[in-house]
Amino acid sequence: MSVVIEARNRGGIPLSVILGEILPAALAVSLLACVGIVHVTSRVLVVSQGYELSRLDAQSTELTRDNDRLKLELATLKAPARLEAVARTRLGMVTPSSAQVFHVTK
């Protein structure tokens, strides 16, 4: 580079020629550097998001399991045999006779 500038100072090579010779190479190098940086950054981000996704997936699975367990518990608590036992023993309820059932018509 210094040789080229020296030559230019001596009035040998015009600036346009220098720019024409060096700039494409410089741009190409810069572009490659940028692509490299972007690629590495994206890979780092992908891995980091992979960890995050993995954490969220585990959390989601755990919540789904909890939800399933709760649904099961609810269904168990609503089993007719249990409801009848609770209604009869704890609440003192009895099955109404035919005469005690009123049908409401529209």
Add this chain to the structure above:
Amino acid sequence: MRDLKNHQPSVDAPTKWMRVRVSLIGFAFVAVLCGIFARAVNLQIHQRDRLQGMARDQYLRDLEIPARRGDIFDRRGTPLAQSVDVDSIWVDPSLFENARDTAKKLSAILGVDQKELLERFTRGRRFAWVKRQVTQTEVEKVKALNLPGFGFAKEPRRFYPQRELAAHVIGLVGTDAHGLDGLELSFEDELSGDTARRASVRDARGRKVLTNGVEDPLSRQGAAVTLTIDRHLQYAAEKALLKAVDDARAVAGMAVVLDPRTGEVLALANAPRFNPNAPQGATADHFRNRAVTDAFEPGSTFKAFVVARALEDKLITEKSTFDCEKGRMAIGKHVIHDTHPSGVLDVRGILQVSSNICAAKIGQKLGRERLVENYQQFGFAERYGLGLPGEAKGVIPFPRAEISLATQSFGQGLTASPLQAAAAFGALANRGVLMKPYLVSKVVDADGLTLLENKPTELRRVVSEKTARTVVEMLESVVEKGGTAPRARMDAYRVSGKTGTAQKADPVARGYSDKHFASFVGMVPAEDPRVVIAIFIDEPKTDIYGGLVAAPAFKEIAEVAMPHLAVPPSRVVPVVEVAAAPKKPEPPVKSPVVAAIERLDELHEADEGSVRVPDLKGQPARAAVTQALTVALEPRLVGSGRVVAQTPAAGTLVEKGARITLELAGNLPSVTR
């Protein structure tokens, strides 16, 4: 003069040497590059698979993501079968210091045989199951041991939150989540879903890194199956059936509740039953879905279909009369008996007292071909394809002999399942149109795509609307006074039905045994039936008659079903105000002797609440039962024939509703009624 020019050092020499050196270096570079290229070819092409495998082993782990088995719901969306992930315990036996000691500790906590555990540890070098699908408490106990080499894997486990409810319909799954029986087996492909295998990136610490995104869990989920079963009616049916079987000390029982207008099976109950959450200890007898898989001789319930066909074909009218031969009629070498001897009866009377002799006479009017064809029209000897394994077809053999024609007219000498009987009565209830019974209303996959949907399907018109209505109206007499099933009568609703007491065939002696099938198939309300309820009790021991054994179960189910289905009552029942009794002070504690004497005094004084036991000795069973019921006593029959002894003795003052045991002797061979 020497040519100095020639002695001057040559300018070409270094250039040449330089060229040689450059060539050498160039060659060396080329050689190195070729070497690198050759190595690259070797690594990338020849050793590619091996190296790729090594790399995969280091950073990829194959994950098996088990599919979530689809749920099973009742008609109102209540889950009957659900899957929940639970822990399974595994070990790496190579990390054990003392396998025997570990097995001993685990055996104490988990209740697994110590020898079996030790065997598993020896068989599996790096992996062995300790116990699968354990409880949270068991997991915590194992963790508290703080032993090396333990792992806990999540596995889906099937739970049945309603326990025994509809267990025969739903079936059950094994440890590996494969259906073993019931709908779990029939709909295995739809329910099981797709187990996914996926490679997941792992970092140096073994942590999962999901760089390729997450698969939608719905894509692996099995389809949901919705049934026509109503869990409230199912509960009522099971409760009533178990009570009936228990009271009658019977071997088994079956109950089918059907909507005659659509063919939907609202309840399908069997006794004995099992808990699919803990099937250990249950025998094949408990697992059998008799209501669908068993075909047996149904007995007198079939008389309704014979009468319906004869009316339809105008071979008889409502007013036709038949001579019931005073309870005894000879056909060739054989003699047919009626439990309750009758003289001349009209068609309604024949159904009401369930005369075998008159039913046989109507059968004779129909003829062989028409009788068999009639039963086939009503859906017997054909499978409905309910979706349950082992559905029975039943047999209607062609009655070549005269006696076969006679017996088939009152439901002996042919076989049918409880489901078929319920569906056939459904045809009468549905104004003569036979609907296809169905149990699964729809199967929907996780994406909401409907894989199967069953809708009410008309199979055929069996009899005209007029005939069906006439027969249903005639069958109302069965539950009225003088009929065979007054215990099925309801205060608020008109009930129509038919009893059956069939003798069971003895496959060894090739005749009929002294064992019976007691049944009652009815519909309610009779003016516009909303449910058909079929009750079958196998080998009852206390009483044998359908009107005594099966009819109470019918009534119990119907009393739950009518308000539950919001069916308006057929007649108005006066409301009896029950005033809350004032709380009495606690009576002083009396000695048992004093209490007994006071109780006797109360019985003598309480004219309205007590009755004198009538003398029933010497009477035929049916007359004795009728007389006992008339004075509000509950008869229990032991044996068959005429009453030879009774407990309590005649003249004893007992409470209304008390049970009176009648010992019978003398054989009455055919007791279908």
